Every structure is written in C-alpha cells, then in structure tokens.
Amino acid sequence: xxxxxxxxxxxxxxxxxxxxxxxxxxxxxxxxxxxxxxxxxxxxxxxxxxxxxxxxxxxxxxxxxxxxxxxxxxxxxxxxxxxxxxxxxxxxxxxxxxxxxxxxxxxxxxxxxxxxxxxxxxxxxxxxxxxxxxxxxxxxxxxxxxxxxxxxxxxxxxxxxxxxxxxxxxxxxxxxxxxxxxxxxxxxxxxxxxxxxxxxxxxxxxxxxxxxxxx
Numbered sequence: 001x002x003x004x005x006x007x008x009x010x011x012x013x014x015x016x017x018x019x020x021x022x023x024x025x026x027x028x029x030x031x032x033x034x035x036x037x038x039x040x041x042x043x044x045x046x047x048x049x050x051x052x053x054x055x056x057x058x059x060x061x062x063x064x065x066x067x068x069x070x071x072x073x074x075x076x077x078x079x080x081x082x083x084x085x086x087x088x089x090x091x092x093x094x095x096x097x098x099x100x101x102x103x104x105x106x107x108x109x110x111x112x113x114x115x116x117x118x119x120x121x122x123x124x125x126x127x128x129x130x131x132x133x134x135x136x137x138x139x140x141x142x143x144x145x146x147x148x149x150x151x152x153x154x155x156x157x158x159x160x161x162x163x164x165x166x167x168x169x170x171x172x173x174x175x176x177x178x179x180x181x182x183x184x185x186x187x188x189x190x191x192x193x194x195x196x197x198x199x200x201x202x203x204x205x206x207x208x209x210x211x212x213x214x215x
C-alpha cells in the first residue's frame with residue numbers, strides 16, 4: 001500500500017510540474033506585494049509594516065494550492081478518468097493519499113521562495129518573523145488543501161471547487177490581520193495553531209478518504 005501511494009504521489013507531482021499554468025499563481029502574490037511596497041512605501045523602516053507584508057504574502061500564497069487540489073478529483077471527474085483510476089489494482093486509499101502527498105511539496109517550496117525573495121528585495125531580516133511567516137503560510141496551505149479536497153469530492157467540476165474554496169480567502173485575510181500581533185508576539189500561539197491545523201487536516205483528510213472510497 002505504501003509503495004503504491006508513493007508511486008501515485010510521484011506520478012501526480014510529475015503531472016503537475018509538466019503543467020506550468022498551475023505554478024504561475026504561486027509567483028504572482030509575492031511579486032505584486034514586493035513591487036507595491038518598493039513603489040508605494042520607499043524608505044519605509046517600520047518593522048511592523050514589513051511584518052504585515054510578510055504575513056500577507058504568506059496568506060495570499062496559501063490559497064494558490066486550491067486549483068491543484070481541485071484538479072485532483074473534480075478535474076479527473078470532468079475528464080472522465082476518475083472511474084479509470086478506481087479500476088487500478090490498488091486500494092482507493094492509496095490513490096487518495098498519493099494525490100494528497102503530491103500536493104504538499106509545492107506550497108512549502110514556494111512559501112520559502114516567496115518569503116526569502118521578500119527578504120532579499122526589501123532588506124528586512126528578522127528570523128522570528130521570517131520563520132513564523134513561513135510556518136503560517138504552510139499551515140494555511142494545508143487548510144486550503146483540506147478544504148479544496150473536501151469540496152472536490154462533492155462537486156462536479158474543478159471550476160466550482162475553485163470558486164467555493166476561494167471564498168475562504170477573505171475570511172483568511174481578515175482573521176490573519178486581526179490576530180497578527182498575537183501570532184507574532186506570543187511564542188505559544190504558533191504552536192497551538194500548528195497543533196490545531198494538523199489535527200483538523202488529519203480529520204478532514206480521513207473524511208475525504210472515506211468519501212472517495214465510497215464513490
């Protein structure tokens with residue numbers, strides 16, 4: 001089972017990397033934020049401004065994983081290939097978790113690239129802020145992956161999945177900015193958030209896997 005899961009994950013990741021259009025959205029948010037700060041706030045030296053921009057960079061990249069998750073199941077259903085997948089001589093759980101594992105590396109890599117690019121472009125460096133921003137972005141990527149997968153198994157098209165999943169962007173931005181000071185000021189907040197997101201992601205993935213097996 002584990003061997004089949006990893007084979008499917010490698011295959012899915014290879015398919016994603018062969019489609020550059022899926023990767024373009026990961027580049028847009030950091031470029032826009034960096035350019036906007038350099039143009040609109042030249043000479044800015046308030047550390048909190050830089051912190052908020054790094055926060056927003058992470059929060060805007062996280063939802064970009066939703067189209068990939070949407071294509072995993074709703075996209076397969078649209079192309080008529082989901083039924084063929086179910087006929088493979090592997091367990092449905094291997095197919096599900098293989099597709100899930102293929103989604104995890106990209107947002108993590110792009111989160112490091114985006115935040116590092118921001119540091120290089122602006123010259124602002126604070127390890128604690130950098131680490132917490134990257135962590136928040138990765139956690140929110142897991143949130144959107146879980147949401148998109150859950151929806152993808154219940155709707156007919158990838159477009160519908162994207163539209164529904166991206167409704168959560170506004171909520172994410174609002175909550176992120178409201179609780180930004182607490183997140184960056186208290187050491188235990190990132191820890192509690194990590195535990196909460198990991199537990200929620202595991203629960204949603206288990207429910208989605210069960211739904212997929214019943215298809």
